[in-house]
Amino acid sequence: QQSPVSRQRPAAADAAPPALRQAVLDGLFASPKHLPSAYLYDARGSALFERICELPEYYPTRTELAILRAHADEMAGCIGDGAVLVEPGCGAGLKTCLLLSRMHAPRAYVPIEISATALQASVQAVAGRCPKLAIRPLQADFTRAFALPEGLAGARRVVFFFPGSTIGNFDPQQAQALLARWRLLGGPEAGLLIGVDLRKDPAVLQAAYDDAQGVTAAFNLNLLLRVNREFGADFDPASFAHVARYDEARGRVEMHLQSRKAQTVRVDGQALRFADGETIHTENSYKYTPDGFAAMARQAGWQEAARWSDDAARFGVQFLRA
Numbered sequence: 001q002q003s004p005v006s007r008q009r010p011a012a013a014d015a016a017p018p019a020l021r022q023a024v025l026d027g028l029f030a031s032p033k034h035l036p037s038a039y040l041y042d043a044r045g046s047a048l049f050e051r052i053c054e055l056p057e058y059y060p061t062r063t064e065l066a067i068l069r070a071h072a073d074e075m076a077g078c079i080g081d082g083a084v085l086v087e088p089g090c091g092a093g094l095k096t097c098l099l100l101s102r103m104h105a106p107r108a109y110v111p112i113e114i115s116a117t118a119l120q121a122s123v124q125a126v127a128g129r130c131p132k133l134a135i136r137p138l139q140a141d142f143t144r145a146f147a148l149p150e151g152l153a154g155a156r157r158v159v160f161f162f163p164g165s166t167i168g169n170f171d172p173q174q175a176q177a178l179l180a181r182w183r184l185l186g187g188p189e190a191g192l193l194i195g196v197d198l199r200k201d202p203a204v205l206q207a208a209y210d211d212a213q214g215v216t217a218a219f220n221l222n223l224l225l226r227v228n229r230e231f232g233a234d235f236d237p238a239s240f241a242h243v244a245r246y247d248e249a250r251g252r253v254e255m256h257l258q259s260r261k262a263q264t265v266r267v268d269g270q271a272l273r274f275a276d277g278e279t280i281h282t283e284n285s286y287k288y289t290p291d292g293f294a295a296m297a298r299q300a301g302w303q304e305a306a307r308w309s310d311d312a313a314r315f316g317v318q319f320l321r322a
């Protein structure tokens with residue numbers, strides 16, 4: 001199963017890698033229809049996501065940043081001396097540098113990103129803000145097994161930094177498997193500093209994923225433009241609607257693209273039929289309780305050591321140890 005990969009500054013202008021292309025075709029011709037959420041992040045999708053992060057309704061980015069600002073020293077204390085900080089799916093540098101600047105003699109920073117363009121952008125952003133730091137970039141799909149760069153494989157203290165609630169874009173089983181893999185890779189003194197979006201009033205979640213300016217709608221509908229470009233398809237985005245709905249029982253916001261009429265679209269030379277009202281499921285964004293997340297992480301071999309939140313308990317950051 002193709003997994004969500006990207007975050008703050010995800011895959012830039014790159015064409016989709018073969019596995020992602022295959023997942024797109026498989027998903028469109030499956031029943032029910034779905035698309036991998038990693039496919040949201042072409043150059044335009046990445047730019048739209050950065051706009052989402054600034055929206056008044058989209059609280060996660062600014063809330064997490066405020067939590068990091070308020071508690072970076074305590075977080076650095078949890079991380080300890082001489083750690084290697086590994087960031088799967090590297091970001092735009094702001095949160096990372098905030099943390100790195102408070103860490104005690106970090107040994108190295110390892111950003112991981114599948115897209116060479118995005119990796120390079122992230123390295124530049126961090127190098128500009130933290131000029132003395134050893135940066136050891138790793139071009140890899142962090143949802144699969146990877147090895148740390150040479151010389152760091154046996155590092156005493158490896159700490160994973162996974163902000164942004166990207167973990168929420170994985171199904172809980174996938175999330176647990178991912179965290180279990182990092183636990184093994186990090187060794188007996190591994191740490192994990194992770195941002196988790198919390199369960200809350202459905203109206204707040206609904207607004208965050210269906211904003212008044214329609215930026216999230218454009219982000220979702222951009223998938224159809226990308227399929228048109230990369231598969232010679234003829235989707236008319238005007239005949240699909242952005243739908244975001246919170247499934248309270250599952251604790252997840254689902255994004256869909258809903259066909260406004262019965263229609264047939266050509267994709268990769270094949271006819272793809274839609275009933276009126278039929279949807280393509282394009283993303284899940286899971287929300288946790290702090291205890292629920294800690295329990296899931298425990299199943300993956302991590303013990304919660306500290307947690308932080310904002311006053312309204314909208315977003316959580318947890319530090320976990322092996």
Ligand code: AVI
Nearest residue numbers: 006007052164165166169285
């Ligand atoms: C990247 N990820 C954590 C975002 C989220 O909130 O699930 C992606 C997003 N989808 C719609 N808005 C933002």
